[in-house]
Amino acid sequence: MKILKLTLHHIRRSPFQSLIAFFTVACSFFILNSFIFTNRGLSTVLQYFETKPEITIFLKDGLDQDTVQSVQKELSAYPGIKEIRFISKEKALELYKEMNKDNPLLTEMVTAAILPASFEVSTFNPKILEVIAQNYSGKTQIVDEIVYQKDIIKSLLDWTQIVRRAGISLIIVSSLVAFTMIFALIGMKITNRKEEIKISRLLGASKFYVKKPFILEGVIYGFLGSLIGFLLSFLIIYNLRQSINSFFQPIVFVQNLSLYELFLLLIEISTGVLIGFSASWLGAKRYIKW
Amino acid sequence: MEIVFDKITKNYGPISVFKDLSFKIEPGDFVFITGPSGSGKSTLIKLILNQIKPSSGDVLVDGKALNHLKKRNEIDNIRRKIGVIFQDFQMITDLTVEENIALNLDIVNYPQAKVLPRINEVVKMVKLQHRHFLFPNQLSGGELQRACLARALSIEPEVILADEPTGNLDPANAWNLIKLLQEINQNLKTTIIMTTHNMDFVESLDKKVIKLGKSEHENS
Numbered sequence: 001m002k003i004l005k006l007t008l009h010h011i012r013r014s015p016f017q018s019l020i021a022f023f024t025v026a027c028s029f030f031i032l033n034s035f036i037f038t039n040r041g042l043s044t045v046l047q048y049f050e051t052k053p054e055i056t057i058f059l060k061d062g063l064d065q066d067t068v069q070s071v072q073k074e075l076s077a078y079p080g081i082k083e084i085r086f087i088s089k090e091k092a093l094e095l096y097k098e099m100n101k102d103n104p105l106l107t108e109m110v111t112a113a114i115l116p117a118s119f120e121v122s123t124f125n126p127k128i129l130e131v132i133a134q135n136y137s138g139k140t141q142i143v144d145e146i147v148y149q150k151d152i153i154k155s156l157l158d159w160t161q162i163v164r165r166a167g168i169s170l171i172i173v174s175s176l177v178a179f180t181m182i183f184a185l186i187g188m189k190i191t192n193r194k195e196e197i198k199i200s201r202l203l204g205a206s207k208f209y210v211k212k213p214f215i216l217e218g219v220i221y222g223f224l225g226s227l228i229g230f231l232l233s234f235l236i237i238y239n240l241r242q243s244i245n246s247f248f249q250p251i252v253f254v255q256n257l258s259l260y261e262l263f264l265l266l267i268e269i270s271t272g273v274l275i276g277f278s279a280s281w282l283g284a285k286r287y288i289k290w
Numbered sequence: 291m292e293i294v295f296d297k298i299t300k301n302y303g304p305i306s307v308f309k310d311l312s313f314k315i316e317p318g319d320f321v322f323i324t325g326p327s328g329s330g331k332s333t334l335i336k337l338i339l340n341q342i343k344p345s346s347g348d349v350l351v352d353g354k355a356l357n358h359l360k361k362r363n364e365i366d367n368i369r370r371k372i373g374v375i376f377q378d379f380q381m382i383t384d385l386t387v388e389e390n391i392a393l394n395l396d397i398v399n400y401p402q403a404k405v406l407p408r409i410n411e412v413v414k415m416v417k418l419q420h421r422h423f424l425f426p427n428q429l430s431g432g433e434l435q436r437a438c439l440a441r442a443l444s445i446e447p448e449v450i451l452a453d454e455p456t457g458n459l460d461p462a463n464a465w466n467l468i469k470l471l472q473e474i475n476q477n478l479k480t481t482i483i484m485t486t487h488n489m490d491f492v493e494s495l496d497k498k499v500i501k502l503g504k505s506e507h508e509n510s
Binding site: 002006009013195196199200201202203204205206207209 | 339341362363366367368369370371372374376380381382383384385393394396397398
């Protein structure tokens with residue numbers, strides 16, 4: 001009787017226990033894979049802002065045309081300037097209305113007078129932005145506020161770190177749950193099949209021979225669980241891809257399919273098999289003593 | 291396979307089953323082990339299988355003391371050469387008779403291609419050819435005993451240990467089993483060690499007998 005046949009026989013004999021183990025592993029890998037996709041999207045968002053050096057200088061109200069022009073002239077004098085755009089109060093209102101066109105409540109009471117005019121400056125060299133930010137932060141009589149990409153990136157980075165830490169903790173916990181579940185399940189199955197193991201040992205089966213079906217069972221849970229967990233999260237994410245990407249526009253949060261997904265699948269399956277193998281091997285070692 | 295009991299004493303707590311029991315079974319022997327209930331017939335089988343350890347003395351199989359085997363797999367190798375008919379059958383209940391036999395064949399690394407023909411051969415030998423697809427709990431006591439024998443025979447063992455193999459059989463089937471064991475012993479030179487308390491078999495066949503008593507033993 002082949003070992004695989006015996007293993008499948010064990011699985012069939014306690015289908016609900018097997019389903020629970022399989023479901024736990026699949027859940028862990030669903031979480032892992034969803035986290036990997038989220039993390040990848042967040043990295044793209046960060047990269048987008050990092051590669052787009054820009055600073056916005058909001059001007060005080062009531063500045064005359066000459067002052068505004070002299071600021072623009074001053075800014076153009078900096079080296080490595082890519083573009084300087086002046087956003088008047090009227091243009092700011094236009095942009096604001098466009099951004100909130102679906103929410104008339106937010107646009108009703110807003111007039112051009114309450115919005116500040118601003119300069120959006122982009123450079124080829126992010127270091128220049130720092131110099132501009134430093135120089136203009138002191139000019140409080142003409143500058144109301146400076147919004148610098150560095151702040152956005154820092155804030156994004158902080159959020160990304162929080163998401164990463166939470167994700168990693170979740171992965172560790174769910175992997176431990178999957179490991180413990182397989183370990184306990186194999187222990188239970190060994191206890192249930194104690195007589196069979198004893199008989200096999202009396203017929204001359206080695207300890208490894210009687211352990212093999214249980215170890216293989218753990219490997220099967222790890223393999224199938226990781227495969228199904230991956231496919232589920234993959235299908236959900238790629239089905240929602242358009243909506244997610246339009247939300248993050250112009251950033252492509254969910255990337256196009258590439259070899260990366262195949263590589264990820266192989267890595268996740270290997271991890272699943274490793275979890276299943278180590279948990280069931282430890283379970284078999286712990287419970288098969290005779 | 292030569293089996294030697296060298297001054298074996300076996301105690302279960304304060305109860306002494308044997309004291310200084312010594313005998314030798316040569317390859318090809320047919321040996322009856324007799325004695326009343328509780329005399330240690332099954333204990334003797336368990337000692338040969340190294341399922342239990344003697345309190346003192348050595349059980350030697352082909353010159354190797356089972357108590358002092360150095361390699362872990364040595365006892366597995368010895369067991370693979372022994373076909374056992376257990377008193378309580380020891381069939382795996384959720385495998386069919388055929389699967390039970392196949393499992394034993396797999397354990398002894400029987401060539402895969404020959405497994406099915408061998409199963410068919412042994413079930414035919416014990417007249418279970420139309421019942422081998424059933425589960426043990428679907429068989430009668432006598433059929434179970436024959437299924438056990440089929441499993442033991444399948445591996446072409448050097449020794450067959452039969453612990454009260456006729457206990458659940460009617461007289462006709464019991465005699466058939468004894469005849470079958472005799473044939474195997476004569477034709478294949480397989481050593482047969484059979485425990486029984488049925489003295490009819492012992493007296494009818496001129497075979498070596500090890501008699502066990504409550505607190506004494508004698509070899510003949």
